[in-house]
Amino acid sequence: MNNEQILDTLQQLASLMELHGENDFKVRGYQSAIFNLEKSTAELSSLSAAELEKLPGVGKSIAAAIYELAQSGELASLQKLREATPAGVIDMLNIKGIGPKKIRLIWKELEIETLDDLRTACEQHQIAKLKGFGEKTEENILKALIFTSAQKGKLRYADAEKLWQPLVQALQQQFPEAKISESGLIRRRWEVIDSILLVVGSSQSSSVRAFLNTQPNLSHHAAKSSPYYWRGEEKSRQIPLEVRFCSHEEFASVVMKTTGNGLHLHQIKNETESLFQYLQHTHISNEAAAYAHFGLPFIAPELREGMGETQANEATPALVELADLKGILHNHSTYSDGKHSLEEMASYCKALGYEYLGISDHSKSAFYANGLKEDRIVQQHQEIDALNAKLAPFKILKGIESDILNDGALDYDDKVLASFDFIVASIHSNLKMTEQKATERLLKAIANPYTTMLGHPTGRLLLQREGYPIDHKAVIDACAQHQVVIEINAHPWRLDLDWRWVRYALQQGVMLSINPDAHEKDGYKDMYYGLLAGRKGGLHKAMTFNALSLTEVEAYLKKKKEGKLIAAQ
Structure with a gap:
């Protein structure tokens, strides 16, 4: 089993343990170990139980579980919990917005064991009456069930x-x-x-x-x-x-x-x-x-x-090709929630033949992702300077994925924002907004003179979570007015901006950037899926931001910071 399969299995075990009322300390131990191991570069299946115990957050029992999985592909403790859990209750663990403890209440208090019965209970307002739930939680569960049902077979x-x-x-x-x-x-x-x-x-x-x-x-x-x-x-x-x-x-x-x-x-x-x-x-x-x-x-x-x-006619520009892309923007390192170090991410990017890497770790409000406080930004920039001297002519561009706060402000004061080469502005919190609220929030962030690029505009996760509703035309028009690039997030779970809006963005003169949102070196491979999404919307080389050479990108970013870019007409 590879690391991803092992960690997925451990997560199933932790969720079922919590569902069955196991000791909270034990459950948190598994969750902590999973969090640490997601960043580990060690090949878990190749390690002995003793070697596994030396990894951060991995105690004796968790090491034994990983070793058992690596050797047999199965986990006896997990199988025992699965056998004690109705299949429909296990399916409930995939519902966004409710955790194992609330699912346990639904299962035990109302004797609900299938998704269909859960939906019926929501429609009959039985869920809202449970302790710790309420009408809003019931409404969110029902929305999630309807969404999940619509994605079945896809x-x-x-x-x-x-x-x-x-x-x-x-x-x-x-x-x-x-x-x-x-x-x-x-x-x-x-x-x-x-x-x-x-x-x-x-x-x-x-x-x-x-x-x-x-x-x-x-x-x-x-x-x-x-x-x-x-x-x-x-x-x-x-x-x-x-x-x-x-x-x-x-x-x-x-x-x-x-x-x-x-x-x-x-x-x-x-x-x-x-x-x-x-x-x-x-x-x-x-x-x-x-x-x-x-x-x-x-x-x-x-x-x-x-x-x-x-x-189409003979003057229609050819669609962008992977070979046209000169750099990779929007990437994370171990400074925040990435798996590989800044040097590892940069060296691999260079080895793939790219001219530049835009590093954009999470900002300080993303505490759950080890977002960078001001002192760590200074530390990262010093390391970037040293690596740029070492890796030249390849260059690391200093960026940040700045959280868009509830009021549309970015996550740092102007002095800190000005220290970056580029800013990817993204929403990560308070995703349950009305279209008006989400759009206003984005418009304010887009108008910020330090915003270079709008990251994953709707926050969607395909087949898992609907994006928050936005007025796409208003957002794209604002990006045209303020010369903000829009990201096509290449992660195959996102592909956001949706290809259906690429053509309108091009008509408004908005450049698009195919970004992998890579949290590890292998994440660069997702550029391919972003490329497909861009091509499907009609994206061509001249309007692809990261098809610009390093010299062209640096000139663009300099003009953007100086406010000298001319708005699209």
Whole structure:
């Protein structure tokens, strides 16, 4: 087991211990150990029990639990608690806003053991009557249950990729003659998907079907299948899977027909037919040829939503590529809640070929994330200066992720804010705001002359937490007025700014920055998912802030601090 799997298992154990009324001191011991180990770079599965005991916050019993997990992949104490807990009660532990102790009251006092029964109890106002709950808590539980129900059967794109890519590789290895492509929502790079569609062009479709039926992670739905489609489900994530069969000659046409949505396929037309109708009777050699038939340049798969992309012409700028990105902004180190040191984060960023790293640890109000007080800012800046001399021409830019306080103010006084090269302003607290309150809070932060960039504008966590409601147009217009860059947070759980607002931001002249919000070196890999989100919204190199060279970024930041940037017209 890797570290993430071990810590997830320990968190389950701690939650179930608390649910079953275990000693609070023991539960806090596990929670403290998990918090410390999240920052550890040690490979837990490779350590002996004695070595584990030497890690911060890890006592003898926790070390024994980790060792047992690493050796067997299981934990007897956890299994015992699972067996003593109804499955629906375990599901309740995933509800935002209520912890194990409150779930225990719901379970024991009202004998509620399923999410459906919990929802009914909320709708009948039984939960509000429990000690320590009240109407507001009941309302929040009901909202969370409705949200969770709506997300059932869906996957984040990054998780879906881990399912379909290995299957494509296995099929390609088994059937070298086959042409294989992802299609539908996954080829259009939606941030959340509810099904996986693959297209297979092969003369051996019956053999491919037989191969799919032998895969242990797939279940076949024979009644839903047809001569053209194998339909089933990926077992581990219970996500529908479709495989569309066709000949080699039909392959490009079928991929194109199944990629774009209906609007895209029918909006493109000439005097006699639409793109869809054309593909019905024409075996194209490639997709570019089909667009050329209608007098259009190639339109990238992720854009095929019928949202204006059909107006493309030869002057339309090419979408941004990963190779265009020169630096990585919005990253955390061990100065706050990161896993790797400042030097480790910088050296790895340099090794990846980037010109600069923007370090932006949490500000002082984020005490839960070890946010930086003023004296530690001075310490970090001194280390940055030393590292910049060592790593030149690579450069670390001095930044901070400054909390936007309840009234819209930033987290430090002007003198401290002026000591940074750039400021990422983000909301992390009081997320249950009205649209008016959230928007006003953001507008004040955007108007602050020290704000360089707006971080994860809605605070959403895909499939886990809705973002707070904001007036996107007002926020984007304010960023245009004050020359504030908007972040596309590349973490696959966020992808915030939502791609649906990228086009409007570009129209208003707002630059966007693809930021990984990396808390460890591997977090840089998330740049890929942010890139997909940006491309889906039509982002091109000229409007991508971190596609600027180091020299260009430094010049931009200098002008911003001096108030010399000209507002977008």
